[in-house]
Amino acid sequence: MSALLYFSKMHGLGNDFVLLDGISQSLPPLSSQTVHALADRHCGIGFDQLLLLTPATQGGDFHYRIYNADGSEVGQCGNGVRCAHAFAIQRGLTSKQQLLFETMTTQIRTQIIGTKCVRAFMPPAQVFAQQQAEGHLFSHLDIGNPHYVCLQGGDISDAEIIRIGEILNKSVAGGVNVGFAKIETDNIQLRVYERGAGLTKACGSGALAAAVAAIGAQQVNNPTTVTMPGGCLSCGTSCSTEGDDSIWLEGEVNHVFDGTLSLSEIGNE
Numbered sequence: 435m436s437a438l439l440y441f442s443k444m445h446g447l448g449n450d451f452v453l454l455d456g457i458s459q460s461l462p463p464l465s466s467q468t469v470h471a472l473a474d475r476h477c478g479i480g481f482d483q484l485l486l487l488t489p490a491t492q493g494g495d496f497h498y499r500i501y502n503a504d505g506s507e508v509g510q511c512g513n514g515v516r517c518a519h520a521f522a523i524q525r526g527l528t529s530k531q532q533l534l535f536e537t538m539t540t541q542i543r544t545q546i547i548g549t550k551c552v553r554a555f556m557p558p559a560q561v562f563a564q565q566q567a568e569g570h571l572f573s574h575l576d577i578g579n580p581h582y583v584c585l586q587g588g589d590i591s592d593a594e595i596i597r598i599g600e601i602l603n604k605s606v607a608g609g610v611n612v613g614f615a616k617i618e619t620d621n622i623q624l625r626v627y628e629r630g631a632g633l634t635k636a637c638g639s640g641a642l643a644a645a646v647a648a649i650g651a652q653q654v655n656n657p658t659t660v661t662m663p664g665g666c667l668s669c670g671t672s673c674s675t676e677g678d679d680s681i682w683l684e685g686e687v688n689h690v691f692d693g694t695l696s697l698s699e700i701g702n703e
Contacts, residue, residue, distance in 0.1 A: 482503055499538070595625055615647075
């Protein structure tokens with residue numbers, strides 16, 4: 435029987451995560467089947483993404499791997515990295531108020547703001563030509579992961595968002611996060627279909643993508659507030675403390691509970 439593994443359940447605006455410490459405890463390789471089983475909200479723990487912290491390899495403070503609920507691995511998660519900073523402090527892995535996280539696609543700086551807020555700085559967004567799909571015009575951006583954002587998507591039903599999200603994910607290699615935004619006075623109302631997770635209460639990178647698209651189109655001020663079913667994030671573009679142009683998001687993170695699990699009991703071994 436395998437040893438019990440410590441985990442924490444956390445969320446950022448209802449976008450929920452299971453976090454595993456792969457630094458002070460030894461973990462076997464995680465299969466996509468195991469991650470998918472853990473993500474089951476009836477028979478597993480339940481989460482949108484599983485986050486695994488491991489030692490840094492490229493000069494950062496930590497490396498972290500991001501697994502979607504369907505078991506696929508991705509390179510960026512805005513709400514996840516903010517929770518990862520709080521988890522690293524809670525777990526006693528660091529006491530630093532500013533950290534540099536490495537992922538398989540990028541590096542992300544984070545900073546503790548107040549008692550429960552964490553700000554994450556991302557590299558500049560790549561903005562591509564707009565795309566027409568399923569009768570909607572989408573801004574196409576990459577901020578370490580790919581996004582389609584419809585800035586005229588306020589009246590679209592959740593069922594339609596799911597339908598379009600599933601179609602676009604099948605048509606784009608590797609899938610794509612799909613956001614539908616309604617622009618209001620200095621506020622963006624947003625719903626996001628996340629690749630590998632479906633319609634979520636909040637999506638940090640989706641909020642940032644929508645903000646970058648709307649700021650670029652001069653439809654909102656910089657910074658702006660992005661409101662999702664789970665709550666609000668502040669998002670903006672600015673010159674970072676290290677002198678490079680960055681995009682950032684900031685909001686609360688919340689610890690839900692801690693627990694232990696045995697991967698052998700869910701078919702990893």
